[in-house]
Amino acid sequence: MSDPMGAPYGEHEHAFVRGLLSLMQVHADTVPGALPRRLVAHCLALLPVDSAGVLLIAPAAPKGRKRSGTGGAIEVAASSHETLRGMEAYQIGTAQGPCIEALRTGRPHHVADFTAHRSRWPGLALRATAAGYRAMWAEPLHHDDHAVGVLNLYRRATGALDPRDQERARALARAATTGLLLQRKLDDRRLRIDQLQQALSTRIPIEQAKGILAGRLALSPDAAFEMLRTHARAHQMRVHDLARVLVDDPTGPWPPPNGHRP
Structure with missing residues (x-):
């Protein structure tokens, strides 16, 4: 048939x-x-x-x-x-x-x-x-x-x-x-996973920079984050980019001279 x-x-x-x-x-x-x-x-x-x-x-x-x-x-x-x-x-x-x-x-x-x-x-x-x-x-x-x-x-x-x-x-x-x-x-x-991974990749350097600043300047983590955010705003930088500067050179001068950008 x-x-x-x-x-x-x-x-x-x-x-x-x-x-x-x-x-x-x-x-x-x-x-x-x-x-x-x-x-x-x-x-x-x-x-x-x-x-x-x-x-x-x-x-x-x-x-x-x-x-x-x-x-x-x-x-x-x-x-x-x-x-x-x-x-x-x-x-x-x-x-x-x-x-x-x-x-x-x-x-x-x-x-x-x-x-x-x-x-x-x-x-x-x-x-x-x-x-x-x-x-x-x-x-x-x-x-x-x-x-x-x-x-x-x-x-x-x-x-x-x-x-x-x-x-x-x-x-x-x-x-x-x-x-x-x-x-x-x-x-x-998949989009939510990518967004989460991106958020984590952004947040991790910030948390590391907070720890570095808190240790160097005897600050609380919240005070260290506020210092990061204030400096970033004053120099038109993203907090994440400023954090990377500090993480890449944890013993370098703080604040970075002349609004240093990565």
């Missing part, structure tokens, strides 16, 4: 399961953007579509970026073709199109024939047909009430995906959403 794409049915099912598993597997050293690119590749291999793209909602939106209804910036995370990337950016810029509707509602939206939707999205319809696309399926990447992004599938033939392929697209989107949320947790954890 074969599936409509011509591959033996069992082989195609196994490939589909492997695709789902690969989308849910993330690692601390995963290259940024790798998972959206994997999602695009799996869609092209497992679904009857000609192109695919992924838009993601960033956790935080820098000033001047287009924002979604969820409060985050919408970004083109992956695209199978450069012309498709331009269409995705157009939908973000105009805040119109099936992908925007999918983001807003958390439900799939599709266009069975772009030539019949010129009145609703004329700019997108013109760009799609000029690029050779006649139909589109937008599947949201959604978890509970949290929108992560949207998977956009394009076809050169008219018509919606059949029910089985709709379910496959939904399953791939759910697996990718799980992977993306896990990746973001790992990234947040």
Whole structure:
């Protein structure tokens, strides 16, 4: 028995399961953007579509970026073709199109024939047909009430995906959403660890300098820190940089002559 794409049915099912598993597997050293690119590749291999793209909602939106209804910036995370990337950016810029509707509602939206939707999205319809696309399926990447992004599938033939392929697209989107949320947790954890390490690397020389000053001048640790901070401010230095001067030359003159900088 074969599936409509011509591959033996069992082989195609196994490939589909492997695709789902690969989308849910993330690692601390995963290259940024790798998972959206994997999602695009799996869609092209497992679904009857000609192109695919992924838009993601960033956790935080820098000033001047287009924002979604969820409060985050919408970004083109992956695209199978450069012309498709331009269409995705157009939908973000105009805040119109099936992908925007999918983001807003958390439900799939599709266009069975772009030539019949010129009145609703004329700019997108013109760009799609000029690029050779006649139909589109937008599947949201959604978890509970949290929108992560949207998977956009394009076809050169008219018509919606059949029910089985709709379910496959939904399953791939759910697996990718799980992977993306896990990746973001790992990234947040790694960021917190880096911040902690940076804080420690800054704090250690300051504590060492406090001890040196306290011993040399018979001061309390608090008084030694206040002396460090006062001198640093007077000479427009960072306390950490001044502390390094003292740690590197603990028997040198104090205060450093002429507002010495490291």
